[in-house]
Amino acid sequence: MNRPESKTVPVQWRVHRRRQETADTVTLEIRPPAEVSVDPDSAGRFNMLYAFGAGEVPISISGVLFGPDRVMHTIRAVGAATRALTRLKPGQVVGVRGPFGCGWPEAAARHRDVVLVAGGLGMAPLRPALCRILSKRSEFGRVTLLFGVRTPDDLLFRKDLKDWQAADEIDIAVTVDSAPVGWPGKVGLVTRLISQLRLTPGKVCAMVCGPEIMMRFAVWELLQHGIDPEDIFLSLERNMQCGAGLCGHCQYGRFFVCKDGPVFSLDRIADYFYLREL
Amino acid sequence: MKSIKTFLENHPLFDGLDQEAVHLFSACADEASFSPGEPIYRQGDEADRFYILCSGEATLEAESPGRGRIVIETLSAGDVLGASWLFPPYRLMWDARARSRIQAVGFNARCLRQTCDENPHLGYLLMKRFAQIMIHRMQAARLQSLDIYAPPVKGGKP
Numbered sequence: 402m403n404r405p406e407s408k409t410v411p412v413q414w415r416v417h418r419r420r421q422e423t424a425d426t427v428t429l430e431i432r433p434p435a436e437v438s439v440d441p442d443s444a445g446r447f448n449m450l451y452a453f454g455a456g457e458v459p460i461s462i463s464g465v466l467f468g469p470d471r472v473m474h475t476i477r478a479v480g481a482a483t484r485a486l487t488r489l490k491p492g493q494v495v496g497v498r499g500p501f502g503c504g505w506p507e508a509a510a511r512h513r514d515v516v517l518v519a520g521g522l523g524m525a526p527l528r529p530a531l532c533r534i535l536s537k538r539s540e541f542g543r544v545t546l547l548f549g550v551r552t553p554d555d556l557l558f559r560k561d562l563k564d565w566q567a568a569d570e571i572d573i574a575v576t577v578d579s580a581p582v583g584w585p586g587k588v589g590l591v592t593r594l595i596s597q598l599r600l601t602p603g604k605v606c607a608m609v610c611g612p613e614i615m616m617r618f619a620v621w622e623l624l625q626h627g628i629d630p631e632d633i634f635l636s637l638e639r640n641m642q643c644g645a646g647l648c649g650h651c652q653y654g655r656f657f658v659c660k661d662g663p664v665f666s667l668d669r670i671a672d673y674f675y676l677r678e679l
Numbered sequence: 680m681k682s683i684k685t686f687l688e689n690h691p692l693f694d695g696l697d698q699e700a701v702h703l704f705s706a707c708a709d710e711a712s713f714s715p716g717e718p719i720y721r722q723g724d725e726a727d728r729f730y731i732l733c734s735g736e737a738t739l740e741a742e743s744p745g746r747g748r749i750v751i752e753t754l755s756a757g758d759v760l761g762a763s764w765l766f767p768p769y770r771l772m773w774d775a776r777a778r779s780r781i782q783a784v785g786f787n788a789r790c791l792r793q794t795c796d797e798n799p800h801l802g803y804l805l806m807k808r809f810a811q812i813m814i815h816r817m818q819a820a821r822l823q824s825l826d827i828y829a830p831p832v833k834g835g836k837p
Contacts, residue, residue: 425830477830479830520827520828521827521828522828550828551826551828551829555828576753578826578828579749579750579751579823580749580750581747581748581749582740582747582748582749582750584750586753587753587755588738588750588751588752588753589753589819590819590822590823592819592822593815593819596815597755597757611827611828612827612828614822614825614827615822618818618822
C-alpha cells in the first residue's frame with residue numbers, strides 16, 4: 402500500500418469475494434480504496450485485519466491479484482475477531498494495516514530447487530510464494546510442494562492444487578493425518594515426505610510453514626538431507642500486534658517477528674528455535 | 680526389477696554393509712508382487728514376512744468398530760512394510776493392502792531372525808537400522824496423534 406498511515410491507522414477495504422475453503426476456513430479477496438495500491442511483493446508478509454467491533458488480528462497474505470487490485474487472506478474462525486472476519490460478505494468493510502514484515506526470499510530460491518513444506522493453514526503464506534515461482538518458472542529448478550492436513554475435508558486451495566497438478570510444472574504431494582478408505586492420496590505426516598525426496602545440499606531452498614512442532618520435525622528432516630540452515634526458511638507465528646516492533650508482544654529473542662520476520666532463515670534463529678516458551 | 684542383491688545394496692536398510700552381509704540377508708529374500716486392492720497382510724496373522732517396496736503404494740489399515748476401515752498410513756517405493764516379525768508373539772497388528780501394483784522384495788522372517796542369531800554383529804547392525812526406521816515412524820505417529828493442525832486451544836485447555 403502506498404499511504405504511510407496505512408501502517409498505523411486501519412484503512413477501509415471492501416470484501417470483493419468470499420470463498421469457503423473448509424467448514425471453518427474462508428478466503429477473502431479484499432479491494433483497497435482507489436488511493437491505495439497493492440504491494441506486489443507481499444509473499445510471506447501479513448496484514449493486520451480489523452473486524453470492526455470485534456478486534457484486529459494478524460493474517461498472512463495468501464495471494465495478490467491485479468486488475469482490479471486485490472489481496473487474498475485465508476482465515477480460520479478460531480476467536481471473536483477471526484469469526485467476525487470469516488462472516489464478512491462481498492461489499493462489507495474490513496480495516497487493513499500493512500503489509501508488515503519480511504517475506505519469502507525469492508532471490509535465495511532463484512536457480513535452485515525449491516521445496517515448500519506446508520502444514521494445515523501454513524499453506525496460506527506459502528501460496529503467494531509458489532504463485533511467484535510459477536509466474537517465473539524458468540528461473541527456478543525443480544519445485545516440490547509437500548502439503549499436510551488433518552483430513553481430506555481440511556484441504557485448502559483445492560482448485561489451485563488441481564490447476565497446479567494439471568499444469569505439471571511442479572511436483573505435489575498431499576498427505577493427510579487420517580482418512581477413510583477410498584481417499585486416493587497419501588496418509589501420514591507431511592515431514593515423512595521430506596525423507597523420500599532426493600535433495601542436493603547447496604542447490605536447495607526450503608520454505609516451511611505450519612505448526613511449530615511440525616516445523617521442528619521438518620527442519621530435522623531437511624538437516625538430515627544435509628541442507629544448510631541458511632537455506633531453510635521458516636515462517637513463525639507469534640502475538641503480532643503493532644506490526645512495527647514497538648509493542649514487544651511478538652518478541653522472539655533479539656527479534657520482533659512482526660518486523661524482522663515472520664520469515665526467518667534457520668541460521669538466524671537457531672539459538673531460539675528449540676527453546677521452550679519463547 | 681534389478682537383482683535383489685543390487686536392490687538391497689542401495690537401500691538404506693542395508694547400505695554400507697559388506698558384500699557378504701548383503702549376500703546372507705538376500706538369501707532370505709525373494710521377489711513379490713501384489714495387484715491393486717490385494718491384501719498383503721491381515722491383522723492377527725503370523726508375522727512371517729516383511730517387505731521393502733520397490734514400486735507402487737500400499738496402505739496400512741485398521742478396522743475400528745463403529746468407524747469402519749481407517750487408513751493409518753500410506754507407504755511407497757523404498758518404504759519398509761512390517762515390523763511385527765521382529766519380536767514375539769510375531770503377530771500382525773494391522774492390515775496392509777496394495778493400493779496400486781506393487782513390486783517388492785519380501786523377506787522370510789524366520790530365516791532373517793536365524794541369520795541374525797547366528798551372526799550377532801550383523802544382527803545388531805540390522806536391528807539398529809530397523810530401530811531408526813521405527814523411531815522415525817513412531818515420532819510421526821506421535822505427531823499425528825497430537826492433532827497438530829487442530830485450532831489452537833485458548834489457555835491450553837480443551
